[in-house]
Amino acid sequence: MATAVGVDIREATAARGAPTHQVIAFGVMVALLVVAPFLVYPVFLMKALCFALFACAFNVLIGYVGLLSFGHAAFLGTAGYAAAHAAKVWGAPPEAAILLGTAAAGGLGVVLGTLAIRSRGIYFANITLAFAQMIYFFSLQAKFTGGEDGIQSVPRGTLLGLFDLRQTYTMYFTVLAIFLVGFLVIYRAIHSPFGQVLKAVRENEPRAVSLGYRVEQYKLIAFALSATLSGLAGATKAIVFQLASLTDVHWTMSGEVVLMTLLGGLGTVFGPVVGAFILIGLENYLAQLGAWFTIVQGAIFVVCVLTFRRGVVGELGRLLRKPL
């Protein structure tokens, strides 16, 4: 039946247990991330991890359901504002602030998702963009978001009353743990029967309907999952940087996450992570170039799209003949 809706048998069998090469890749990734803060500046890594989670969440929609959302900044930003507000004004501990932010994004995801999934293709992209712009203008005008200045000097607080997050390395490993949880949730979801149905929808929606699946419900769940995990990334980012600003709700952020996912590889498990690290790395290390930054960034994307369309991980997977 799986082949009947165009899904690779190998992927279908993967549902029962992760294939060895993916386990190895995962192990390598975790090992790198544990060692990394001692070699690279940790705050940079924390930012990259937040965006990696954001890109992974985004990838659930575009890579596995085939829906291009152009409004994911709304979830990242909303969660950031909610978490920052909770931590700063209500004095909530970081774990509560992050959960609240995540829940806010999840709630928003269900509402927007219900309306947006009725359309597809370019219309879906437009509707999500429109919603995101509404959220942007709301954030610009609302009192509690601080308009242009954003919510500043948010306290990092003490995680579970045990870990002082003002310590850079404690914060780093907290972020790493959050990222890994999000990553594994996504991995589990897309390799479950639920994920198989999503892929079936992506490949041939009418056929999935004819097989008796309630496609709308699957899409909505995927949308909500993606929004919630984007929110988790946004809330964590707000705590790490101690601020929530308009940057995170701006439409360019929605564009950036598309680029990250494309660069790393659409519909691959590790692609968005790699893409996020590349893009944030560029942003960070090219900042010294001043005006040349945007030009260099643009050139890299042009090369990427022209020469390796599957993205870094997608191409690597093709060379190894294994889906990564």
Added chain:
Amino acid sequence: MRIARMLVLGLVALVAAGPAAAQMSDGVIKIGVLNDQSSLYADLAGQGSVVAARMAVEDYGAEKKGLKVEIVSADHQNKPDVGSQIARQWFDADKVDVIVDVPNSGVALALNQIARDKGKALLVSGAATADLTGKACSPNTIHWTYDTWALANGTGNAIVKTGGDTWFFLTADYAFGHALERDTEAVVTKAGGKVLGKVRHPLNTQDFSSFLLQAQASKAKIIGLANAGGDTTNAIKQGSEFGIVRGGQNFAGLLVFITDVHALGLPTAQGLILTETFYWDMNDKTRAFAKRFAERDRGIHPTMIHAGVYSAVTHYLKAVEALKSDDGTKVIAKMKDTPTDDPLFGKGTIRPDGRKVHPAYLFEVKKPTESKGAWDYYKLRATIPTEQAFRPVDQGECPLVKK
């Protein structure tokens, strides 16, 4: 779970024992110029601020005095998170002692907190928000060149006193625009002027025609532009097409810089009234500075932000030399104790809330026929003396100021 937690705890302990914080200076004074180098503030701050900082170091003769000074710069792309990450990296890993410039209030406020947490110094020239010396004031920050209060006050007050007593506001519809409008309106009414009306336009709008027609119909002498960047220049451009200035009304820009006037050109910008704290064509010293500056920065003449960077770096080096330390908190305290003196702003002081004070000037943009050449743009309408140019120290709600 338990193993994971122990692993985390173990690693944390390992690291906590590792690098001990360096207390003493590493022998080099490292100045970081952090601003927008690729987008809307690239001309009024950008590379020019780096040039200004370099000139300050050279003019101070740092090398002859045995001070080793290095300058680094970066583009914060107007994103507070990018800015704060660069700042953290500079402070933590690259041993930067002081960050200067930082246009964009969002980024400046974020850095204000980071510099305070890390005991470093922050010299703000480019950002406008008066909160830096108000509610958010910090013992590690000095706000050098101007702020929103000074601009609203200078423009509002001085214009009313020089005859512009009826106003109409064109306001960008978001928090910053509202604040600018509110502050200016208060000043105008207090000075005896009258606000005949106001209209709110959406942020980043392309079409000002209906707003400009309302402004024209109000017959107010002054049209106050409570907006910034592209909105201001668009309003002025379209206003020129509608013949606003020819009809006897004047625009008052609340956040306009000489680079904006340069970009608009005199035929479009003529008659615009604005407040700045520095103009290159004030006296022989500023003219000499501008000449050297323009040679090094693509012919661009210095804005007040560039001048502020020069002046701030000069004063910073003085304090470091006197203290023989580059500890951020101590240097800022020393800077506040020492009166300032430099060729661009003359003599001045720094208040306990971190506000550097000096006179401000109300300028009117010249008609094309009055201008003698490129960058000859302003004629002085009024000088606002030091005591009146900035918000009184007791009205800022700064916790550092004892009542």
